[in-house]
Amino acid sequence: MTGRLIYVMGPSGAGKDSLLAFARKHLMGESILFAHRYITRPSGNGEAHVALSVEEFAARSVLGLFALEWSSHSLRYGIGIELDAWLARGCTVVVNGSRQYVQHALSRYPHMEVVHVDAAPHILEARLGARARESAEQVAARLARRAPFSLPDGVRCTTIDNSGVLDEAGHALIAFLKAEADVQ
Secondary structure (H helix, E strand, C coil): CCCEEEEEECCCCCCHHHHHHHHHHHCCCCCEEECCEEECCCCECCECEEECCHHHHHHHHHCCCEEEEEEECCEEEEEECHHHHHHHCCCEEEEECCHHHHHHHHHHCCCCEEEEEECCHHHHHHHHHHHCCCCHHHHHHHHHHCCCCCCCCCCCEEEEECCCCHHHHHHHHHHHHHHHHHHC
16 A cells, blocks of 8 residues: 555544544645544534444444444444555545554554544543533543553654644644655
């Protein structure tokens, strides 16, 4: 594969979806593609994904139609196999991944670049509360577990702080993506 895979991850509420939407809008026409996620949850709340029923997701999984797939918070997430075709054609491809799944993703794509989006704890709490997907107790439990992650030696991880205005973090991500696309 000659393309570059950029794996964006971070805690819930860090603003990954907003950041990716910002970058997608500003990079239209570039050879940087943003892979859609398939999720067993209705779409909405600013999250761009393809909603699938549990049955649809399972059928696609059995057929091998996901390049990457994982479970989190009682939901299933997948990235379609079109990812491999895009990489084979030399594109830079950005995926919205999971910290808990990063080791599995690295086993399939050992040369992928990792971007960790984070935000201050009080920002995460406010954003999770505003989404209204979970009760206050569930939000508190999610914040308390702050899932740690580790990367093998040699895997580069770029951190973007998305605690402030979206414009700042968005332009940082765009600069990173353009630099990666130029490396090819």
